[in-house]
Amino acid sequence: MSPLRSHGLRSDLMVLRGLSVVEEHLDRVVVRTPSEPDFWFGNMVIFRDDRIEPDAQIARFRKDFPTSRHVTIVWDAPALSNAPALERFTALGFEIDRSDVLTLEGLSNPAPVPPGIEIRPIETPEDWEQVIALQIETGIEAGHLPEIHAPFVRKRFANHRKQVAGGRGCWFGAFDGAQLVGDLGIFEGEGTARFQDVETRESHRRRGICAALVSVGLNWARRRAPASTPVIVAYTEGNAGRIYRRCGFTLSEQLLAVIRPPDGAKAT
Structure with missing residues (x-):
């Protein structure tokens, strides 16, 4: 299987290593964290391309996570920012999550520790x-x-x-x-x-x-x-x-996800 394109998503999986089970499929990557079933970004489906197909992708998540109280769908498409199909997710009660992935190339600008800290x-x-x-x-x-x-x-x-x-x-x-x-x-x-x-x-x-x-x-x-x-x-x-x-740090990429939290929870 080809690796994920997104630096942010690859670093997510690196941090989860040892906690999560990662299943690789031709069209998606399924991430499960059995010890934390309510960790939304530890139990998610990452689709490998930029196609946004709300009904089909929600159904796919439900098959991969039949007992989950939430739905988290992410696209491995760092340039994907908006699409008319997102309106369908919003109508179904999803929250749209856009994240910026910042990376540091070269030297940093070090900050001193404040007095008394x-x-x-x-x-x-x-x-x-x-x-x-x-x-x-x-x-x-x-x-x-x-x-x-x-x-x-x-x-x-x-x-x-x-x-x-x-x-x-x-x-x-x-x-x-x-x-x-x-x-x-x-x-x-x-x-x-x-x-x-x-x-x-x-x-x-x-x-x-x-x-x-x-x-x-x-x-x-x-x-x-x-x-x-x-x-x-x-x-x-x-x-x-x-x-x-x-x-x-500078902006490296932007990631798009949709989340339907359990009732009463807040996604962002």
Whole structure:
């Protein structure tokens, strides 16, 4: 089977390695994460070309995931941005998700650690609990329902901790005294260093903490695999995207997905 064209999707599968089962077909790639059935982008169908066929592709997802509470369909077509057929998905209750894949080629613009802030790897159970709490807090700020988002984050981070313990990556936290005020993960493999779940506490935003965390993550990746390409998925024109661009990242591709969440959940 031919590899996926999208750098972003290839890095998704790299991060999921060891957690997910990937089934390759001529027309699609099916990704399953048995330990996290409600992880939408861990249980998805990736179609290999840019054809948007709503009814047929929804039916295909249902056959691949007959018990799933959600539907996530992605196209391995980095240049695909819009199409009239998307209106059919919207009419059926789907949310359209457009993601920017940013990569760093060459040298970065390193950011200093702000005064009074310490950045270090997350190692102790107490540190991990602070990471989980911050991830839940920022998700609720973004509009996710606590009763849905909190258990999702706990499942996600149970697996992240296993991955970090197994040497797949590292999780970094920014601390103001004993309080965690920002964190991110970075995983490396197959020529890619992929950033994950970059968050900053609301009280500590616009102080350079996010950029400093990214710089620390880049240094970790360079030491581990100097030739790897750093990848972040974010909205280029959003606040986070502007920070990443100041660090040296540039837009590499755009990805299109459609999601029908379970009732009451929020996709974006």
